[in-house]
Amino acid sequence: MRQWETVYEKWMNCEGLDSHLKQELEAISNQPEVLEDAFYRDLAFGTGGMRGVLGPGTNRLNRYTVRKAVNGLCHYLKKHCVNVYDRGVAVSYDSRYMSKAFALETAKVLGAHGIKAYVFNTLHPTPLLSFAVRYLGAAAGVMITASHNPPEYNGFKVYNEDGGQITPNEAAAITEEIEKTEDELSVPVIEQAELEAHDLLTWGGQEVDNAYLEQLKSITKLDSIEQQQEKDLQIVFTPLHGTAHNLVVQALKQLNFYQVDVVEEQATPDPEFSTVASPNPEEHQAFTMAIDLAKRSNADILIGTDPDADRLGAAVTNDMGEYTVLTGNQLGALMLDYRLKTTNPKLLANARMIKTIVTSELGRRIADNYGVKTIDTLTGFKYIGEKIRQFDATGESFTFGYEESYGYLISDVVRDKDAVQAAVFACEMAYYWKKQGKTLYDALHSLYEQYGYYLEDMISLKLTGKEGTDKISSIMQVARTESLTDIGGVNVQAVEDYWSGKRITPHTGQTEQIELPRENVVKFLLDDDCWVCLRPSGTEPKLKCYVGVRGDSEKESKKRLDDLTAAMNDFLMRCNRN
Structure with a gap:
């Protein structure tokens, strides 16, 4: 018997195996190639965590592979973090299949180790998890998401105590602990009622939301009088069936952006992402419905977030009056220029802009013009978050970070890309240029004329x-x-x-x-x-x-x-x- 068959038999003979997973195994019992793929290896835990197809097997994402990962994380935290039992772990989840169930499984394993879990009581964006880790003083964070992958995927993403994605060294140490768990089917858990009775599980969200929204007020470059004025800017917004709807609308209202048309067909969370081929703002087809609505409302800007709201796409009218989707490099350059243009030069003395090595060099030219040093990182926002953390020791200050794949960060109260704050900042920027009789397309071409x-x-x-x-x-x-x-x-x-x-x-x-x-x-x-x-x-x-x-x-x-x-x-x- 081959090794994968031995593991498969162990699952099939497991007393008390999740009934749905058992049924799925029985349904594919005569498909050896499918079974082999499900059991020939353990689902890889990489630098951000795990991401995989839902279903039974060690190479799939299910309650048992999640439990195994959490068990390893617990052993890592107990070795490397101070006061982990009281500080606990913040846990959030998006709109995908099994997301809330996996969040609860995470809490059940944490509780078995005596570690408290703070779990959001509704689905939330990934950047809110990053913020929550810092706001709550948690030892770590877990986000259940597969970003913009197809509907059959989900994922398990780990954040360190700084609210950033775990670094490669941290991931390697966690992986080492995970691999020590030989049997994913026998990881100890404590059920929800007992967790709540022993104060090992706290459900929340509103307090963190309010604190986050308060922090967003500090990002604006509008003066206090203009903040209170209703803005003449027509916005179309699509959350692409994900988590961003409430927070983006609330954050826009804080600055009195009230002319916001939401694409209603895409406003409701939907794990099938039924109106798009891919719920990814990098894919222009994701904006089809938003553009149709924009034409009817004569919108100044369209904004769209991916399901876990860490990526933002935007579209504006070009010189032919047609809506065109900006690339991540273009939107990033525009936001960087607006941020530096409207900041007191005295505050830029030690300011740093951070981008990845595959992000446009236009950002460097813009930063140079304002006397701001550019720092390059490897691809992945975890490296940008890690660099921000180092500024605590170096005395440098963070002013903006972005990557070409539609990830942006304006305020370091979050240590990961944040489409909520980027959405508000992009709309404010569009308003700034509209007052000067320009669209964002006009502003972009002004940058090209200045820098190439x-x-x-x-x-x-x-x-x-x-x-x-x-x-x-x-x-x-x-x-x-x-x-x-x-x-x-x-x-x-x-x-x-x-x-x-x-x-x-x-x-x-x-x-x-x-x-x-x-x-x-x-x-x-x-x-x-x-x-x-x-x-x-x-x-x-x-x-x-x-x-x-x-x-x-x-x-x-x-x-x-x-x-x-x-x-x-x-x-x-x-x-x-x-």
Whole structure:
């Protein structure tokens, strides 16, 4: 009998196994390939936690794999955190299938370890979990979410005591504790009634919401008089069947933005995300209903949040009067410029802007213009949150952070990307420019005229299974070893290999150290602020190729982007054939 079959038999013979999971196992009992995939390994716990398909098996997300993860987290907290029993753990969840049930399972395992759980009594955005950890002084946080993955997924995301996503070192230590739990089916739990009777489970939410909304008032760049005035700005908002509706509307009303039309068909939480192909504001199709509503209401700005409300997309009218969805790089550059433009220069002396290595270089140019230093991090907002935490010791101050995948942070009361505060800030910014007779599209092109036309694109190569994993590794190896001196006719200035931690100048052979953690990423720095970066996805079986260019005109930039994208497509196809 193969190893996975032994584990499968253990589950099938488990007395008291969850009846729904038992039925699902029986339904696939004659499908060995499906069973093998469900049991051939344990669901991986990575740098952010776990994410997987719902269902029975050790390679699926279910109450038993969640319990095992929480059990490991408890052992980690007891070893590494002070006063963990009284401080407890904050737990939240989104609109997905099983989210609230998994939140309760988390509390049941925490309670078995004598650790208190503060659980939101309704679904909430991910950034509210980050805020709650800091507000409550909790030892850690757990968010049940799979962000914008398809409906069959859910996830288990862990936050440290600073309210940030756990770092790679923290994740490795938690993983070590999780792996010590040999039998996920026998993790001790305490039932809800007993937890509540012994003050090990507190249900809440409103107090944290009120404290968060109060903090959002400090983000605005409007003076006190203007804050009290009703704003002439027509807004269309879609929460894409997720968690953001109430908080975004309340936060907008705080600043007297009352002209808010919500896409009603997408306002109700729905784990099927039934009106969209993907509940991801990065995908332009997610804005179809919002654009239809905007045309009827003549909206100035459209905003949309993903299901757990950590990503924000926006659309505005272009010079033809048509609604166009801004890229994450474009919206980030606009918000950064507005933030710095409206801040007293004296407060920017030690200010820092943080972006990831695959985010547009336009942000750096804007920050430079205001005398603000830019700090680059690896891809993932956990690295931005980690850098903010370090500012407590260095005396630097955080002013803005963003990544190209629609994640933004304006105030560090949250230590993760926050679509709620970004939604309010984007609307305030649109109002600022409307008073000057401009749309956000006009403001964006003013930035291009001042700094150059920065454009970006991404190629995503999907390679599934073990063969796909091997192919991705092979392509990354070719990128490291093939001495490219130009890409698409643009000279290669340097190659940054984040796995070896070396920056190499091809023409001279000179090397220098990269002061960032080790990661499987290769970036080519080209002439004229152009660049190309290859990175395997951390959550999907994909190889991502990011391309960024700058030109003195939109035409020049589009030509460079087309040439570089075509060259990288050829490179990837050639590597994939070999």
